[in-house]
Amino acid sequence: MIEFTGVSKRYGDTVAVDSISLRVEAGEVCVLIGPSGCGKTTTLKMVNRMLNASSGVITIDGRDVASLPVEQLRRSIGYVIQSVGLLPHLSVRDNIAIVPRLNGVDRRTRYKRADELLDLIGLDPAQYRLKYPHELSGGEAQRIGVARALAADPPILLMDEPFGAVDPLNREVLQTEFLRLQRALKKTVMFVTHDLDEAIRIADTVILIKDGRIVQHATPEQILARPRDQFVRDFVGKDRALKRLSCFAVRDYIRQARQISQQDVAAYSNGEHDEEPVVWVNGPAGVLVGVLQRITAQSGAAALSAGARASFRMISLKPEDVGVAPMSSMKEALSRLLGQGMRAVPVLDERNCIIGEVRLPDIEELNQAVL
Amino acid sequence: MKRHIVPPLLFGLALVVLLNADLLEVVLRQLFPAVREVMYTRIPLIDLFREHVVMVLVSSAIATALGVSLGVCVTRPPGRDFLTVVQGLSSLAQTFPPVAVLALAVPAVGFGFRPTIIALVVYSVLPILNNTIAGMEAIPRELTDASRGIGMTPLQILFFSELPLSARVIAAGVRTSVIINVGTATIGAVVGAGGLGVVIVAGLVRDNIAFVVSGAAAAAVLALSLDWLFGRLETLFFSPRARVAR
Ligand SMILES: Nc1ncnc2c1ncn2[C@@H]1O[C@H](COP(=O)(O)OP(=O)(O)OP(=O)(O)O)[C@@H](O)[C@H]1O
Ligand SMILES: [Mg+2]
Numbered sequence: 162m163i164e165f166t167g168v169s170k171r172y173g174d175t176v177a178v179d180s181i182s183l184r185v186e187a188g189e190v191c192v193l194i195g196p197s198g199c200g201k202t203t204t205l206k207m208v209n210r211m212l213n214a215s216s217g218v219i220t221i222d223g224r225d226v227a228s229l230p231v232e233q234l235r236r237s238i239g240y241v242i243q244s245v246g247l248l249p250h251l252s253v254r255d256n257i258a259i260v261p262r263l264n265g266v267d268r269r270t271r272y273k274r275a276d277e278l279l280d281l282i283g284l285d286p287a288q289y290r291l292k293y294p295h296e297l298s299g300g301e302a303q304r305i306g307v308a309r310a311l312a313a314d315p316p317i318l319l320m321d322e323p324f325g326a327v328d329p330l331n332r333e334v335l336q337t338e339f340l341r342l343q344r345a346l347k348k349t350v351m352f353v354t355h356d357l358d359e360a361i362r363i364a365d366t367v368i369l370i371k372d373g374r375i376v377q378h379a380t381p382e383q384i385l386a387r388p389r390d391q392f393v394r395d396f397v398g399k400d401r402a403l404k405r406l407s408c409f410a411v412r413d414y415i416r417q418a419r420q421i422s423q424q425d426v427a428a429y430s431n432g433e434h435d436e437e438p439v440v441w442v443n444g445p446a447g448v449l450v451g452v453l454q455r456i457t458a459q460s461g462a463a464a465l466s467a468g469a470r471a472s473f474r475m476i477s478l479k480p481e482d483v484g485v486a487p488m489s490s491m492k493e494a495l496s497r498l499l500g501q502g503m504r505a506v507p508v509l510d511e512r513n514c515i516i517g518e519v520r521l522p523d524i525e526e527l528n529q530a531v532l
Numbered sequence: 533m534k535r536h537i538v539p540p541l542l543f544g545l546a547l548v549v550l551l552n553a554d555l556l557e558v559v560l561r562q563l564f565p566a567v568r569e570v571m572y573t574r575i576p577l578i579d580l581f582r583e584h585v586v587m588v589l590v591s592s593a594i595a596t597a598l599g600v601s602l603g604v605c606v607t608r609p610p611g612r613d614f615l616t617v618v619q620g621l622s623s624l625a626q627t628f629p630p631v632a633v634l635a636l637a638v639p640a641v642g643f644g645f646r647p648t649i650i651a652l653v654v655y656s657v658l659p660i661l662n663n664t665i666a667g668m669e670a671i672p673r674e675l676t677d678a679s680r681g682i683g684m685t686p687l688q689i690l691f692f693s694e695l696p697l698s699a700r701v702i703a704a705g706v707r708t709s710v711i712i713n714v715g716t717a718t719i720g721a722v723v724g725a726g727g728l729g730v731v732i733v734a735g736l737v738r739d740n741i742a743f744v745v746s747g748a749a750a751a752a753v754l755a756l757s758l759d760w761l762f763g764r765l766e767t768l769f770f771s772p773r774a775r776v777a778r
Contacts, residue, residue: 211681235683246678250696259692260682309682 162187163208163317163349168217170203170373177203179373180217185366187222187316188347192360195370196396201353204370205319208351209238221317236260239310239318239348243325245302247294253279253305254290260313278308283338300331304338311346320352324359336362357397361385361407369393382408386531402531406492409527411485414494415508415517423450423475430473439505439518442475447514449480449507484509487516491527494519536764543757550750551578560742570742572731581750583726587645587717588754591652592710599657599709600702603664604690619665622658630655630716638723648720648727655716656709663705667698700770707762714755718747728754 163185170178178200185191193201206212207219210231219226226234247256254275255262261271276286282304294302303323310318324332340363343350354360360367361381369376369384377389385405388394397404420441421429429440430453444450453473484507485494497506498521505518549555553576560570605611606618630651637647671694679693695702721729728747735743 209681211677232683232685235681237683240678240681242674242678242681244672244674244678246674246681248675248679248693248696263683263688 162222163351164220164223165204166218166220168204168207168214168219170200170207170212171215176373178207178214181370181373181375182217183368183375183378185349185351187349189365190343190350190352190363192352192354192364192367193370194354194357194360194367195376197355199370200373201370202321203373205321205351205353208317208319209235209240211240232263236264236313237315237317239307239313239315241303241306241310241318241320241323243322245306247297247302247305247309249294251293252290253292253294253297254286256294256305257308257312259309264313274312275308278311281311281342282308300327300335303327303335307339307342311342316349318348318350318352320350322353322355325355332356332359339363357404358407361404369396380408381405402528403492403495405531406495406524406527407490409491410487411489411491411494411508411519412487414491414519414523414527415487416505416520416523418505418507418515418518420515421453422447426453426473426475429453434472438520439503440473441507441515441518443515446512449478449484449509449513449515451475451477452503480507480509480513483507484513485519486510491519491524495524498524539760540757543753543760546749546753547757550746550753551581553577556746560746563745564742567740567742569740572734572743572746574734575726575730577728577731577746577750580726580728580730580747581754583720584714584717584728584751584754587648587652587720587725587727588710588713588758591649591656591713591717592706594649595653595657595709595713596660596706598653599660599705600664602657603661603668603702604695607665607668608686615665619662622661625654626658628654630719631722634719634723643724645720645725647723648717648725651719652713652716656712659708659712660702660705663701663708664698667701668694670701671697700766703762703766703770707759707766710758710762711755714751714758718751 165181165183168178168181169176181204183191193204195201203212207214208221208226210226213227221238247253248259251259254272257275257278258266258271261274266274272290275290279286279289284301284304289301289305294305297305303326306323310320324335327335336359343363352363364381366378367381367384368378371392377384377393379387382405384393385397385401385408388397388401394401418441419438420443422443423445426442440453441449442451442453452475454476456472456474478501483497483501483503485497487508487510494506498504498519505520507518508516510516549559553571556577557571560567564570602618602622606615633651633654634647637650641647641650675693675697676689679689684692717727718729718732720727721733728751731743731747735741735745735747
């Protein structure tokens with residue numbers, strides 16, 4: 162647990178951080194966000210005493226950071242920065258194992274640990290351990306930076322725009338990877354970013370800072386639903402209702418789906434039915450192949466004699482185009498809904514078989530919380 | 533690979549000819565048929581060569597130790613105030629003729645080896661000092677910051693990151709100063725420190741071109757071989773692995 166009590170940082174007359182108090186619970190990802198120059202980096206750097214607070218107290222698990230020997234403090238806190246800062250003359254494994262080396266861990270244990278960490282961050286040790294930093298892509302270097310921060314298994318991670326220099330596509334990959342790691346490792350993380358979408362994705366709580374003061378400290382969902390003031394409203398943007406949907410996972414809103422198999426389409430079509438929600442059609446092996454559409458009065462009028470009651474037809478669908486996974490966000494579900502012009506989207510498993518569906522009214526209801 | 537064999541073969545051959553009295557005499561007679569006495573006989577050239585090498589190595593070692601430690605000191609926060617002063621002083625030292633340093637050193641430490649070493653050190657410390665400072669200043673701030681953030685002590689930052697990162701530039705300074713020293717060490721002869729200067733001075737005094745050429749040629753071959761050696765060491769140690777990222 163990290164706690165700030167009335168912490169300020171002054172540079173001469175300028176106040177970079179103005180009497181901040183906050184608390185980051187153990188195992189929580191706390192994201193600091195705000196306009197450039199608002200004091201995010203300064204706040205972060207005071208935790209591992211890269212900067213010393215001008216006033217106030219910062220404690221880690223109740224112990225004042227100022228009371229600990231500074232190098233020992235830093236070795237117990239993983240530190241990841243945008244420029245990564247790998248040592249160019251050391252191999253990847255020596256870079257990863259540098260903190261254990263400073264701590265006097267023997268070479269064999271160190272290298273074993275480096276391999277473990279390469280595995281953990283999803284890079285093949287055999288391929289990467291002997292590479293040099295200049296042989297890595299930006300994204301790979303950034304992962305090695307994370308591995309280095311984790312090497313001594315510190316309970317706390319400080320990350321200052323770690324994915325800021327990576328292209329959007331790779332950034333998303335790194336975020337996903339980070340979330341996967343965080344679920345396994347449960348570190349206490351303070352994470353600085355400029356990118357609201359990144360904050361929404363990874364944060365348990367978000368701290369919005371302006372001019373060195375905390376404007377709002379809340380969950381991403383709360384910040385988007387109830388911005389405290391006009392500044393927050395402007396900062397999160399006019400599309401906050403939409404952004405907020407990414408705070409919710411499809412898995413929590415799955416409803417039972419009506420589904421029939423392909424052979425039964427004709428029979429179903431000839432039967433008598435009430436106003437149905439949506440009926441999905443499964444092909445061989447239960448894979449989604451289409452959706453039934455009611456032939457409306459106008460379009461069906463010509464064919465509609467007294468005896469013929471065929472009132473449905475199947476529209477073919479490509480599962481990968483219409484479906485969402487349980488882990489997807491409700492924003493993605495809405496986007497699929499709008500894209501297909503339907504009232505529900507199918508929720509599919511890895512084999513493209515239907516688990517259930519997400520319905521438009523549920524999304525609308527979610528949005529009623531937005532003020 | 534073949535190209536690397538040629539220079540050492542050439543230097544080796546030249547040294548064999550220069551340091552083997554019989555061979556040298558044959559060559560010098562061919563070159564200077566008009567000179568009656570082509571060989572300096574009081575001290576074998578090989579002994580003078582050895583003395584020369586020792587002077588160069590000792591003075592370069594001292595200059596390196598001095599230059600690097602001074603350079604490190606003035607790039608630490610407490611020493612930073614002295615940066616310009618030290619840089620100015622060492623530039624001044626290089627504008628001072630080594631003979632003048634010699635003249636000043638002799639009354640203090642006597643004749644022979646020691647004043648020569650002092651003169652050589654004073655004269656050759658500048659490139660090492662300058663390169664150490666340049667190498668340290670060129671290290672990206674993020675890198676030292678990252679090292680600090682990891683939890684390195686100032687001393688660990690120096691040895692794990694700053695010195696390895698600037699080693700290449702420092703080595704280039706050492707290379708320059710060693711080459712300077714090979715030439716400058718010939719003045720040692722004036723104060724009785726021996727070395728290849730002895731034959732050259734004797735040649736000048738007796739107006740014997742063969743003496744001058746044999747001394748100068750030996751010094752030149754020494755300088756060229758050391759330069760080549762440094763070049764090889766640099767490629768061995770600094771490429772392609774230690775190329776600084778970005
Ligand atoms: N060494 C310094 N001397 C004087 N002022 C400084 C110093 N470092 C930072 N500041 C000021 O402190 C304020 C906060 O800086 P900080 O680096 O924490 O901002 P930030 O929120 O991280 O910005 P960015 O998003 O651009 O990284 C800025 O106004 C900056 O100008
Ligand atoms: Mg910053």
